[in-house]
Each structure stands twice: as C-alpha cells, then as structure tokens.
Amino acid sequence: MEQVAGYLLKRLGLALLTLVLLSLIIFFAGQVLPGDPGRAILGPFAAESAVKAVDRSLGVNRPLLTQYWSWASGIVHGDLGTSYQFRAPVSTFLFPALGRSLKLAAVAFVIVVPLSIVGGVVAALNRGRAVDRTISVTGLSLSTVPEFVSGIVLIVVFAIGLKVLPVTATPPAGSSFPVQLRYLILPAIPLVLVLFGYISRMARAGTIEALDSDYVRTATLKGLPRSVVIRRHVLRNSLLPTITVVATQTGYLIGGLLVVETLFNYPGMGRLIFTAANNKDFPMLEAGVLVIGVVYLTATLIADILYTVLNPRIRLQRAE
Amino acid sequence: MADDELPGHPAVPSVTKAPLESAAALRDPAAVSSLPPVTGGAAGALDASAGRIRREQLRQLVRSKAFLIGAALLLLWIVCALFGTSFAPFNPTSGSLTNFNAPPSGAHWFGTDSLGRDVFSRVITGATSILIIAPLATLLGTVAGTSIGLVQGYFRGAIDNMIGRIVDAVLALPVVIVTFLFVVALQPSKLTLILIIGFVFGVLIARTVRTAVLQERELDYIAAARLRDESGAHVMFVEILPNVLGPIFVEFTVRLGYAIFTIATLSFLGFGVQPPTPDWGADIANSYQYLAAGYWWETLFPALAIASLVIGVNLVADSIEAVVIQ
Numbered sequence: 001m002e003q004v005a006g007y008l009l010k011r012l013g014l015a016l017l018t019l020v021l022l023s024l025i026i027f028f029a030g031q032v033l034p035g036d037p038g039r040a041i042l043g044p045f046a047a048e049s050a051v052k053a054v055d056r057s058l059g060v061n062r063p064l065l066t067q068y069w070s071w072a073s074g075i076v077h078g079d080l081g082t083s084y085q086f087r088a089p090v091s092t093f094l095f096p097a098l099g100r101s102l103k104l105a106a107v108a109f110v111i112v113v114p115l116s117i118v119g120g121v122v123a124a125l126n127r128g129r130a131v132d133r134t135i136s137v138t139g140l141s142l143s144t145v146p147e148f149v150s151g152i153v154l155i156v157v158f159a160i161g162l163k164v165l166p167v168t169a170t171p172p173a174g175s176s177f178p179v180q181l182r183y184l185i186l187p188a189i190p191l192v193l194v195l196f197g198y199i200s201r202m203a204r205a206g207t208i209e210a211l212d213s214d215y216v217r218t219a220t221l222k223g224l225p226r227s228v229v230i231r232r233h234v235l236r237n238s239l240l241p242t243i244t245v246v247a248t249q250t251g252y253l254i255g256g257l258l259v260v261e262t263l264f265n266y267p268g269m270g271r272l273i274f275t276a277a278n279n280k281d282f283p284m285l286e287a288g289v290l291v292i293g294v295v296y297l298t299a300t301l302i303a304d305i306l307y308t309v310l311n312p313r314i315r316l317q318r319a320e
Numbered sequence: 321m322a323d324d325e326l327p328g329h330p331a332v333p334s335v336t337k338a339p340l341e342s343a344a345a346l347r348d349p350a351a352v353s354s355l356p357p358v359t360g361g362a363a364g365a366l367d368a369s370a371g372r373i374r375r376e377q378l379r380q381l382v383r384s385k386a387f388l389i390g391a392a393l394l395l396l397w398i399v400c401a402l403f404g405t406s407f408a409p410f411n412p413t414s415g416s417l418t419n420f421n422a423p424p425s426g427a428h429w430f431g432t433d434s435l436g437r438d439v440f441s442r443v444i445t446g447a448t449s450i451l452i453i454a455p456l457a458t459l460l461g462t463v464a465g466t467s468i469g470l471v472q473g474y475f476r477g478a479i480d481n482m483i484g485r486i487v488d489a490v491l492a493l494p495v496v497i498v499t500f501l502f503v504v505a506l507q508p509s510k511l512t513l514i515l516i517i518g519f520v521f522g523v524l525i526a527r528t529v530r531t532a533v534l535q536e537r538e539l540d541y542i543a544a545a546r547l548r549d550e551s552g553a554h555v556m557f558v559e560i561l562p563n564v565l566g567p568i569f570v571e572f573t574v575r576l577g578y579a580i581f582t583i584a585t586l587s588f589l590g591f592g593v594q595p596p597t598p599d600w601g602a603d604i605a606n607s608y609q610y611l612a613a614g615y616w617w618e619t620l621f622p623a624l625a626i627a628s629l630v631i632g633v634n635l636v637a638d639s640i641e642a643v644v645i646q
Contacts, residue, residue, distance in 0.1 A: 014488075018488045019492075021485055029505045034504075141634055144581055145631065148584075148604065152611070152620060153620065156611070156620050258497060262588075277589075292494070
C-alpha cells in the first residue's frame with residue numbers, strides 16, 4: 001500500500017511539473033511571440049509614445065522572467081489576469097463560461113460513453129465480420145471529420161430540413177431543464193461523433209484481449225453459457241483500459257468545444273477563447289488555454305489513479 | 321498512453337492483433353520492407369524477399385474496398401487542386417452584384433454565395449491550399465518527430481526524460497487548441513501553418529518513434545554495431561531508422577488526415593487559409609451565419625467536400641496501416 005501511495009505521489013509530482021512546463025509554453029505563445037501588446041491593442045496607426053505608455057501600464061516592458069513570475073504567481077493566487085477587451089478580471093468571464101461548457105460536455109459524454117462501449121464490444125464479439133468492419137470503419141471515418149463539418153450537416157438536416165431541433169445552442173432565458181437539454185443535443189452530437197471512434201476502438205481492443213485470455217477459455221471449457229462468460233469474465237476485464245481513454249478524451253472534448261460553440265453560438269469556454277483570439281485579448285486567451293490544460297491533466301491523473309486502484313496487477317507492477 | 325499500460329498478454333495467440341501493438345510487429349524485418357530502404361546497411365540484406373512481400377502487400381491493398389474508395393476520393397481532390405481553375409465553370413473569386421445567395425440551379429449547380437460567387441467553382445478550386453499545406457506540414461512533422469524519437473529512444477536517460485516532459489506538456493492540450501494559440505500569436509500564413517502544425521505533429525510522432533526505437537535497440541544488430549564502434553548518428557540513422565520506417569510511414573498517412581482536420585478547423589475559425597483564396601473552411605466561416613436564413617448551399621457543399629477529403633485520406637491510411645502492421 002505504501003508503494004502505491006509512493007507511485008501516486010510521483011504521478012502527482014509529474015502532473016505538476018507538466019503543468020509548469022505547459023504554463024511556460026502558453027506564456028511564450030501568448031506574451032512573447034505576438035510582439036508588442038500595446039501596438040496590438042491600439043492598432044497600427046497609434047503614436048509610438050501612446051504604445052509605450054500602454055506597454056508600461058500592462059507591465060510588458062519588464063524582463064520576461066519577471067513577467068512570467070508575476071503572471072504565474074497571480075494564477076496560483078487565483079488572479080488570472082485582466083482582459084484587454086473588457087478591462088476587467090478574466091475570471092469573472094472565464095468561470096461562468098467554463099460551467100456552461102461543462103454542461104455541454106456532460107451531455108456529449110452521457111451519449112457517447114455507453115454508445116461507444118456497446119459499439120466496441122459488439123464489434124469485438126463479431127470480430128472480422130461485416131458488423132465489426134462497419135463499426136470500425138464508420139467510427140474511424142467519423143472521428144476524422146471536423147466537428148464543424150458534421151455540425152453543419154446536422155444543422156441542415158435537423159434544424160433547417162426537418163425543423164425538429166433549434167439552430168443555436170442557447171435557449172431563451174429562464175428555460176426549464178428539458179428545454180435547455182433540447183438546445184444542447186444538436187451541438188453535442190458532433191463531439192459524440194469524433195469521440196465514438198476512439199472510445200469504441202479501445203473498448204473493442206480491450207474486449208478482444210479479454211476474449212483471447214486463458215481465463216475466458218477456461219470459463220468456456222467448463223461449460224458456462226456464453227452470455228455469462230461475456231458478462232462476468234470478458235466485460236469486467238475489458239472495460240478497465242477504456243476508463244483511461246474516456247478520461248483522456250475529456251481534454252479533447254474541450255478542444256472540440258472551441259469549434260462547436262463557435263458554430264452554434266454557445267457562450268462557453270470555446271467561444272470565449274475564439275472571441276479573445278479575434279480581439280487579440282491575450283490574457284483571456286492564455287487563461288482559457290491554461291484552464292483547458294488543467295482540466296485535461298486532472299482528468300488523466302484521475303484516470304491513472306482509478307486504473308491503478310482498480311487493477312491489482314498494475315498496482316503490484318508499479319509498486320516494484 | 322493507455323495502450324502502453326494494457327496488462328498481461330494473451331496466452332492464446334490472437335488472430336487479429338489490434339493495431340495498438342504495432343511496435344511488436346516491427347521486430348519482424350519483413351514488416352518493414354514495404355518501404356524502399358533508405359540506404360544499404362541493415363535493410364540491404366533483405367532486398368531479395370522484400371520485393372516479393374512488397375508486391376504481395378500492394379496486391380492486398382488493391383483488393384481492399386476501403387482503400388480503393390479512399391484512393392478514388394483523394395485522387396478526385398488532387399485533380400481538382402491541380403487543374404480545378406481550368407475546368408471550373410466560373411471564376412471562383414469574382415462575384416456578381418445582382419445574383420447573390422441564389423439557390424442551386426442549372427447555371428449554378430451549387431448556387432451562389434453572399435458575394436454572388438459560384439459555389440461549385442469555389443468548391444472545385446477550394447482544395448488547393450489545404451492540399452499544399454497539409455502534406456508539407458505532415459512531412460515536416462514526420463521528419464522532426466523521427467529525429468526527436470530516434471534521439472530519445474537511442475540515448476534514453478536525461479535527454480529522453482527532458483524531451484518527454486516537454487512532449488507531455490504540449491500534449492496536455494488538444495492539437496486544435498495548441499495550433500490555434502500559436503497561429504493567433506504568429507498571424508496566419510501558409511508558412512506559419514506549416515511550421516506550427518509540423519511542430520505539434522512532430523511532438524506526437526516522436527512518441528511513436530521512441531517506442532519503436534526502444535524495442536529495436538535491444539536487438540543484437542545494435543549490439544553488433546556498437547561493438548564495431550559505430551557512431552551514435554550512424555547507429556540511429558543507418559541501423560535503426562530503416563527498421564522503424566513501417567510505423568513512421570503509417571504515422572505519416574494517419575497524421576495527414578489529422579493535418580487536414582486541423583487546417584480546415586483553423587480556417588473555419590478564421591486563422592487558417594485567408595480570404596479571398598477559395599478554401600472550404602474559410603468559405604464556411606463566411607457563410608454559416610446565413611444558415612438560419614435558409615441559405616444552406618453556401619455552407620453544406622464545402623462541408624461535404626471537407627468530409628469526403630478527410631474520409632478518403634483516412635480510408636487510405638487505415639488500409640495501409642492494416643497491411644503494414646500485419
């Protein structure tokens with residue numbers, strides 16, 4: 001048990017180190033690469049002295065290391081910076097938007113996880129047959145179609161052609177939960193389509209590995225009905241690796257939101273980042289991207305811990 | 321990656337090995353010979369059997385329905401990218417002041433957009449930019465990723481750890497978000513798109529190459545090369561590289577699909593190919609607000625074009641992967 005704790009501590013340390021490196025990358029992209037923020041805010045025709053004054057007030061004339069330090073220590077203390085476009089703290093916009101994004105992501109997850117696990121398991125049980133080929137090829141093809149492309153096809157078919165679902169994702173103010181849900185279904189589906197390929201592929205691989213194992217052969221040879229073998233021996237073992245994939249996909253889901261929220265005009269993190277980018281609002285952009293990284297790192301960390309705790313073989317191997 | 325962590329090994333040899341275990345398949349030198357050997361050296365000895373296997377693999381590819389459909393779609397768009405301007409019925413960049421937002425008709429098969437430009441002509445010529453940027457970015461990423469992965473896998477230790485941490489940090493963000501952040505910072509142009517996507521894909525590809533190299537370096541021929549006192553660079557590029565070309569080639573084809581995905585997405589977000597150059601993603605960005613007004617043709621046709629291109633590339637990549645990793 002001590003060894004497991006040691007492993008988990010090491011894992012946590014690595015996640016923190018990754019986070020620090022990530023913040024350096026984001027700082028570099030947001031504050032070093034774009035050049036002069038004062039010029040970016042005031043535009044190409046502003047006087048040099050005005051640009052200098054803005055730079056001074058933003059503190060971007062200081063040495064880079066000092067700038068990074070004040071940015072990073074601000075974040076640690078809960079200060080995500082001041083938005084250029086709104087002249088107000090980034091956090092007042094970021095956290096409500098994150099909440100809305102998580103709502104959309106949750107809808108996508110509730111649809112995609114059971115769907116893709118069933119898809120993967122069905123494919124594995126029919127290994128090599130037409131069903132398997134169809135599920136695998138369709139899943140893989142759909143996962144490479146950009147979210148805005150599938151989103152447009154869905155809008156044209158369901159919102160404009162059949163008129164069964166709304167075109168935007170934002171319901172009228174004060175709508176009840178079922179109405180809100182109705183507005184979120186169409187935006188969630190492009191995310192579902194992209195994730196289905198990955199998760200069902202993992203579920204398929206895990207199931208096939210379990211099907212080929214000694215314990216399943218033993219269970220079959222001792223005369224257990226196939227349904228019992230599958231439920232008790234195959235599924236329990238095959239779904240474990242899938243947990244990890246589901247968690248790692250959380251981060252990618254949030255990445256997909258950038259596009260989906262823009263297309264469906266949904267005021268979440270994705271659209272916040274999109275608007276920030278268009279207004280050259282780098283503090284907002286950096287904070288938004290950093291939050292996505294934090295969500296991703298937390299999700300993978302939780303997945304790793306779950307995997308270690310649930311799987312005794314890994315628990316012992318890693319402790320060595 | 322989760323697949324590194326799959327516990328246990330099936331005692332009964334499995335019939336279909338999931339592509340996850342690609343690296344293991346590479347120990348079989350025949351798997352590599354689908355590619356022309358870069359130099360003589362280790363791969364040279366295999367030449368006699370290599371030709372036969374390569375032909376066999378080609379035959380398998382041509383028999384695969386998925387490959388044929390994918391190749392046909394890809395070929396269609398390559399032809400359009402190369403010669404589209406000469407057979408497009410209208411000039412894709414000049415519009416009509418009177419005939420805008422017109423629905424599909426005999427004259428304008430896909431209708432006209434809000435500036436009165438012929439949507440069909442824009443779809444036909446819209447493949448050019450993306451089919452220049454995507455392969456170049458993927459190529460850059462493959463070369464960079466292979467070099468980084470070789471160095472990581474061969475030297476291991478401190479260098480490997482250090483690069484590994486940076487790789488982890490970059491991969492903590494979805495590819496679209498990382499590339500978006502850098503493109504916004506650097507201003508979009510063909511060159512910056514190629515460099516940024518190439519860099520991010522290089523990081524991704526380095527991971528796969530590293531895993532393959534780690535397995536390869538334990539084999540006897542590497543020990544032999546070391547005893548001959550060959551330099552590190554010689555062992556990496558002349559001894560190991562030819563034997564890990566299989567997964568590198570697979571990575572290239574798979575990543576090409578994702579490069580198209582990423583570029584189209586960046587264009588849709590306004591930070592990819594810039595107007596007025598005909599480009600599917602950028603055209604959708606300009607027209608999707610009119611969807612609610614019912615002008616669906618301006619958006620749907622470029623969207624279907626993107627879908628057919630990525631699915632085509634992906635079917636080709638998937639079939640190649642299945643044949644190489646046998």
